[in-house]
Amino acid sequence: MEKPHLLIVDGMALLFRSFFASAAMKQYIRLDDGTPTNGVQGFARHVLTAQNLMKPTHVAVCWDMGMHTFRNDLFEGYKANRPAPPEEMLPQFDMAKDVSEIIGWKNFGISGLEADDLIGSMIEKWKGDANITVISGDRDLLQLLNPATTLAFTKKGYMEYDTYTEQRFREEYGITPKQFAEVKAFMGDASDGYPGVKGIGPKTALQLIQTYHSIDGVLAALDELKPAQRMKINENVEMLKLSHQLATINCDAAIEAELNELVMPTFNETVVAQLENRGLRLITRHARSLGL
The missing domain is CATH 3.40.50.1010 (5'-nuclease)
Incomplete structure (x- = not known):
C-alpha cells in the first residue's frame, strides 16, 4: 500500500x-x-x-x-x-x-x-x-x-x-543533515542575529565538521588547527555552544x-x-x- x-x-x-x-x-x-x-x-x-x-x-x-x-x-x-x-x-x-x-x-x-x-x-x-x-x-x-x-x-x-x-x-555537503546545525553554529547567522565564531565563515565551518564531525570533535582537536583558527574558537567557545542551541530545530x-x-x-x-x-x-x- x-x-x-x-x-x-x-x-x-x-x-x-x-x-x-x-x-x-x-x-x-x-x-x-x-x-x-x-x-x-x-x-x-x-x-x-x-x-x-x-x-x-x-x-x-x-x-x-x-x-x-x-x-x-x-x-x-x-x-x-x-x-x-x-x-x-x-x-x-x-x-x-x-x-x-x-x-x-x-x-x-x-x-x-x-x-x-x-x-x-x-x-x-x-x-x-x-x-x-x-x-x-x-x-x-x-x-x-x-x-x-x-x-x-x-x-x-x-x-x-x-x-x-x-x-x-x-x-553536496559531505555531512549528515543533523550535522548542518553544527556548521551553522560555527558560521553564525546574520539574519537570525547570532554570531557563531567570529572570523569563521561557511566554507571553514563546513570543513571543520566534515573533518571532526561535531563541535565536541573540533574542541577535542584544537591542537591540530591552525593557530588563527584555534584562537578564534578558544575566544568564542560559549557563543559557539549557544549558537548551536539557537541553530538546532526543536x-x-x-x-x-x-x-x-x-x-x-x-x-x-x-x-x-x-x-x-x-x-x-x-x-x-x-x-x-x-x-x-
Missing part, C-alpha cells in the same frame, strides 16, 4: 515572499475597505499550485506565533536586528490563517516556538507513516532531511523549486493532531463562495485555472 504524501507548508515564509514580491511594485490588491491582501492571495495561490503540482494526500500549514520564542530567552539578540513588518502586512497575518481554514488546510502554531520547530516535530512524528514534502524558503530546514522527507525551497514564481533529498544533501513539540485529520480538502463551491464574499477573487480564479 502506498504511503500518504504529507505536504507541510511554512506559512510565514510563503506569506512574506508573496507580500514582498508584489509590494515592490505597489500591488497591494486592496479590498473595498482598503485592507491589503497581496500577501494572503499570493500565499493561497502558491499552496494551491503546489497542491496541483505535487499531488499530496494530506496538508498542514505551520505559522510563527509572534516574535518572542524560547530562543530569545536563550539569547537576547536573537532576530533583534530584523525590521518590523510593513504596515500593509499587519492585517494579513490573521487573514492568511483565516483563508487557510476556509480552504480546509489545518493551521498549526504554538506560542514560544517557530514554524521551523513545528515542521521538525511533524517530520519526527510522521516520518514513518508518510512521505513528506516541506515547502519553505528557509535553508535552516536542511537539518530535517531524512529518507522520507524532501525539502522544496521556493525559487521562482509558483512553479519552480530547488528540491533537496537526503541523498543530494549528503553528496523536534519535540506536541503536535495535537493525527495524520487522518490532515486529508487534502476539496476546493468546492462553498469555499469559492466564502472567498469571493471576502473579496478574494484572485484565489478562486487561480484555483479554477488549475482545474481544482
Whole structure:
C-alpha cells in the first residue's frame, strides 16, 4: 500500500515572499475597505499550485506565533536586528490563517516556538507513516532531511523549486543533515542575529565538521588547527555552544493532531463562495485555472 504524501507548508515564509514580491511594485490588491491582501492571495495561490503540482494526500500549514520564542530567552539578540513588518502586512497575518481554514488546510502554531520547530516535530512524528514534502524558503530546514522527507525551497514564481533529498544533501555537503546545525553554529547567522565564531565563515565551518564531525570533535582537536583558527574558537567557545542551541530545530513539540485529520480538502463551491464574499477573487480564479 502506498504511503500518504504529507505536504507541510511554512506559512510565514510563503506569506512574506508573496507580500514582498508584489509590494515592490505597489500591488497591494486592496479590498473595498482598503485592507491589503497581496500577501494572503499570493500565499493561497502558491499552496494551491503546489497542491496541483505535487499531488499530496494530506496538508498542514505551520505559522510563527509572534516574535518572542524560547530562543530569545536563550539569547537576547536573537532576530533583534530584523525590521518590523510593513504596515500593509499587519492585517494579513490573521487573514492568511483565516483563508487557510476556509480552504480546509489545518493551521498549526504554538506560542514560544517557530514554524521551523513545528515542521521538525511533524517530520519526527510522521516520518514513518508518510512521505513528506516541506515547502519553505528557509535553508535552516536542511537539518530535517531524512529518507522520507524532501525539502522544496521556493525559487521562482509558483512553479519552480530547488528540491533537496537526503541523498543530494549528503553528496553536496559531505555531512549528515543533523550535522548542518553544527556548521551553522560555527558560521553564525546574520539574519537570525547570532554570531557563531567570529572570523569563521561557511566554507571553514563546513570543513571543520566534515573533518571532526561535531563541535565536541573540533574542541577535542584544537591542537591540530591552525593557530588563527584555534584562537578564534578558544575566544568564542560559549557563543559557539549557544549558537548551536539557537541553530538546532526543536523536534519535540506536541503536535495535537493525527495524520487522518490532515486529508487534502476539496476546493468546492462553498469555499469559492466564502472567498469571493471576502473579496478574494484572485484565489478562486487561480484555483479554477488549475482545474481544482
